[in-house]
Amino acid sequence: MSELSLRSTAFVTFYSFKGGVGRSMALINVAGILAGRGVRVLVMDMDLEAPGISFLEGVQPEHPGFVDIVLDAVERGGQADLFSRSPGELVELYSYRYELPESIVEDEGGLLRIMPAGRFGDGRYQSRLDRLGLGRRYREGSGKPLVTAIKTVIREARSFDLVLIDSRTGFSDESGVCTRDLGDHLVVVMGLNRQNVEGTANFFRALRASGTCPHDVRVVVSPVPQGEDDLVDEREAVASRRLSEAWGEPIEPSVRVPYHPRLALTDEPHIFRSDRGGLYDAYRRCERMVLEMLGSG
Amino acid sequence: MTDVDPSTLASGPASGPALGHLEALTKDDLRRWLGRALRGQEPLPRLTIDEAPDITVARHESDLGSLVRKDLRTASMELMIRFIDEAGRATEDDDYVRALLGVVQRLGVDDAVVSLGMLAQGERFDAIRVEQQAAVLGALLDLRAPLDRSFWHRVAGRGRHLALAFTGLLRLGMDGVDVLPQISGDEIVADSLYVVLSQHARHLRPEDRNRLVGRVREVSGRCVAAIGAMLDEWLAEQEGRAPGVSAPTNEGLDEALEAFFAERHQPYERKPESAKLLPDVVAA
Numbered sequence: 001m002s003e004l005s006l007r008s009t010a011f012v013t014f015y016s017f018k019g020g021v022g023r024s025m026a027l028i029n030v031a032g033i034l035a036g037r038g039v040r041v042l043v044m045d046m047d048l049e050a051p052g053i054s055f056l057e058g059v060q061p062e063h064p065g066f067v068d069i070v071l072d073a074v075e076r077g078g079q080a081d082l083f084s085r086s087p088g089e090l091v092e093l094y095s096y097r098y099e100l101p102e103s104i105v106e107d108e109g110g111l112l113r114i115m116p117a118g119r120f121g122d123g124r125y126q127s128r129l130d131r132l133g134l135g136r137r138y139r140e141g142s143g144k145p146l147v148t149a150i151k152t153v154i155r156e157a158r159s160f161d162l163v164l165i166d167s168r169t170g171f172s173d174e175s176g177v178c179t180r181d182l183g184d185h186l187v188v189v190m191g192l193n194r195q196n197v198e199g200t201a202n203f204f205r206a207l208r209a210s211g212t213c214p215h216d217v218r219v220v221v222s223p224v225p226q227g228e229d230d231l232v233d234e235r236e237a238v239a240s241r242r243l244s245e246a247w248g249e250p251i252e253p254s255v256r257v258p259y260h261p262r263l264a265l266t267d268e269p270h271i272f273r274s275d276r277g278g279l280y281d282a283y284r285r286c287e288r289m290v291l292e293m294l295g296s297g
Numbered sequence: 298m299t300d301v302d303p304s305t306l307a308s309g310p311a312s313g314p315a316l317g318h319l320e321a322l323t324k325d326d327l328r329r330w331l332g333r334a335l336r337g338q339e340p341l342p343r344l345t346i347d348e349a350p351d352i353t354v355a356r357h358e359s360d361l362g363s364l365v366r367k368d369l370r371t372a373s374m375e376l377m378i379r380f381i382d383e384a385g386r387a388t389e390d391d392d393y394v395r396a397l398l399g400v401v402q403r404l405g406v407d408d409a410v411v412s413l414g415m416l417a418q419g420e421r422f423d424a425i426r427v428e429q430q431a432a433v434l435g436a437l438l439d440l441r442a443p444l445d446r447s448f449w450h451r452v453a454g455r456g457r458h459l460a461l462a463f464t465g466l467l468r469l470g471m472d473g474v475d476v477l478p479q480i481s482g483d484e485i486v487a488d489s490l491y492v493v494l495s496q497h498a499r500h501l502r503p504e505d506r507n508r509l510v511g512r513v514r515e516v517s518g519r520c521v522a523a524i525g526a527m528l529d530e531w532l533a534e535q536e537g538r539a540p541g542v543s544a545p546t547n548e549g550l551d552e553a554l555e556a557f558f559a560e561r562h563q564p565y566e567r568k569p570e571s572a573k574l575l576p577d578v579v580a581a
Contacts, residue, residue: 075514077549083557123522127529134572141567145554152561173572180574206574 009042009155010294013183013214015167015175016190017199022222023189024052025263025270027166029283030290031112032269034162036100038107042091042160043098044115046178047168048129051117056098056267059116063096067118067125070146071132082149087157101272111160135173147181162294170199171206179207179214185293186214187286189222189257192235197242204246216293219243220286222257232256254289257282314360315342319369327365328372335376335396351399358404366404373401377409381416385424394429398436410440418448427457434461438468446472453479460486464493474512477528478519487527494531510535 016023024047031041045053048067069090073080081090095115118125137143154163167178179186186207190200200219207214221239224232236253243251258278262270274280314320319327333339334350341353358366376397380389401409416422417433425433434452437444438461446469453462459480467473480486494513498506510532517528551567558565 073553074550077551078553078556079549080553083553122525124525124529127526128518131529138572139569141569142550142554143572144570145558145565145567146550149554149557152557171573176571176573203574210574212574 009158009160009163010185011151011163011165011183012185012187012290012293013165013167013178014187014189015179015203016169016188017203018191018196019050019169021189021191021196022257022263024166026187026189026220026222026257026283026286027164028053028056028269029271030286031164032100032104032271033283033287034290035110035112036104036106036271038109039162040109040111040160042095042113042115042154042163044163044165044182045117046165046174046182048117048134048174049168049172051120053114053166054116054118054120056114056269058098059114060096061121062119063116064094065116065118066094066150067128067132069094069150070134070137071128073146073149074132074137074142082146082153087153087155088159090153091157091159103275104271113160134177138173138177143177144181147177151182162290171203175203176210179203180210180212184215185290186217187220187290187293188217189220190239191223192221192232192239197235197239200239201242201246204243204251208247217247217251218255218289218293219251219253220255220257220289221253222282223259223263224256225259255282255285257286314357316354316357316361320362320365322365324368324371327368328375331369331372331400332376335400336390336393349396349399351396351403354400355403370404370406373397373404373406374408377401377406378412381412384416385421388426389429391426391428391432395432398432402436402439407440410437410442413437413440414442414444417444417452423455431458431461434458434465438464445469449473460490460493463490467493467497471509471512474509474516477513477516477524480524481521482524484523484527487523490524491527491531495534498535506535 014023014027028043031043035041043053044066045051046066047053054065069082073082078084081093085093091113095113098112098114100110100112118128134143137146154160165178165182167183168174188200188203190196219239221236236256240250240252260270260279263279270279271283319330322330330339331354334341334354337350339350341350342357343350343353344356354369358369361369380394380397383389398413413433413436417430417437422430422433444465446466449462449465449469450472452458452465453476456479459476460482463473463476463480465473466476477490480490482490494509498509501509513528514532517525517532520528554567555565
């Protein structure tokens with residue numbers, strides 16, 4: 001591990017109020033850069049209703065993930081993997097290694113593993129998700145302890161320096177779980193149009209009302225169109241004002257991720273094929289931002 | 298099977314038994330007639346144009362005199378023995394075999410169980426067509442043939458007729474459940490298995506039904522999509538909840554969570570709350 005020196009695994013949630021802003025892409029690129037630089041990273045796809053990370057090229061659709069861990073625990077109790085396997089075994093079983101191209105590996109000590117939302121290969125993911133009913137587990141009282149147990153086991157595995165969580169959007173059950181219960185730090189990715197700004201402001205208001213206090217909150221603006229500098233500045237100022245009002249503390253966007261047409265055409269992490277350009281630089285800034293959040297920047 | 302002449306469909310009350318002309322036939326002629334009838338080569342008073350001949354024969358058999366009814370049973374058995382003797386040497390039409398097995402069951406020819414059982418356990422069974430193998434195994438199940446676990450495990454071990462092996466094994470215990478992940482069926486197969494499971498569970502004592510539910514839950518995740526989805530529905534029904542609705546929190550989970558946090562000297566509090574951030578949607 002080259003730059004990150006933490007006493008225990010840090011959990012960082014990437015959240016966006018609206019979809020399509022490039023949240024998952026920002027996350028996987030940051031994960032790839034950090035892993036290439038010697039950080040041991042686990043990516044959890046917690047966008048359970050619309051998983052994206054779980055469908056990256058090279059993923060293993062048969063591999064079990066978050067939904068499978070929790071459902072197994074719900075249905076088998078003490079016999080379940082969560083309670084009967086060692087933390088290392090559990091993490092190994094429910095995540096898989098995502099290979100990095102040699103071109104981005106600067107430090108062999110790094111690692112990138114992905115915990116998919118769940119197993120898709122048998123066509124029964126939705127049925128399992130329905131059976132799991134995460135929201136209902138919370139209402140019954142076992143949901144939060146289950147999520148806490150999973151977080152505890154991942155920490156105890158000591159296999160990772162950093163866990164990046166790809167959250168569900170909006171005010172969904174999963175977004176609450178990711179931003180309040182799983183993540184210690186929060187990266188909010190947002191566009192600059194009115195829907196994004198007002199929705200994200202409402203999210204901050206709800207987060208504040210819930211009493212949740214992440215160690216650090218950063219905002220990434222994405223995607224930012226080229227050639228509209230004045231309008232971008234104007235909208236960013238509006239966003240800063242609205243978010244700060246909602247959160248009760250000043251919030252300024254940390255990074256601008258430029259719009260790039262390739263983002264709409266390919267799932268491959270941008271850093272896998274390019275080490276220059278505006279988009280690459282933006283993801284590098286996101287990486288530095290995450291390290292700063294963890295006190296290692 | 299030959300096409301049915303619509304003019305042979307039953308059109309209303311008749312003055313005598315619909316198959317009354319069989320009374321005048323010799324045993325040999327009756328056997329030949331039955332063979333042709335089961336092949337769809339004799340006009341029969343069918344209720345519908347696609348009614349299987351064995352159903353038509355069985356429906357009108359009770360209207361016949363006792364002697365000809367006995368002769369019909371003998372003729373059915375003789376045709377069955379011929380089919381068994383020629384198994385693997387002569388190729389029979391699948392519809393004929395299904396009709397023959399059907400008439401044997403419908404007329405209550407109990408002796409057929411032994412002969413069919415011997416066929417199913419013999420080497421020549423593999424020589425008959427797969428569709429006919431399935432019909433024979435199905436007939437053995439319908440006739441409640443006393444076949445043991447090793448027979449059904451051998452059937453399952455061949456990788457064919459797994460749904461039938463499942464049914465046979467389930468009647469003998471819970472072993473059948475272990476066959477479910479091997480079955481690669483579509484929704485039609487899944488529906489059949491659903492009926493078998495439901496009928497079987499209905500006759501179990503509550504404690505045995507709970508064991509069956511537990512065994513099914515263990516294997517459901519390893520089954521193909523159609524069968525897995527069916528098992529999810531079946532499990533939901535057994536647990537008294539609507540399909541797709543999550544299972545109630547069980548005591549095992551509570552105990553496991555309590556033990557998990559106790560090991561780490563952390564409190565375990567089961568506190569109902571909302572997964573969402575919005576405080577106004579906290580569950581009432």
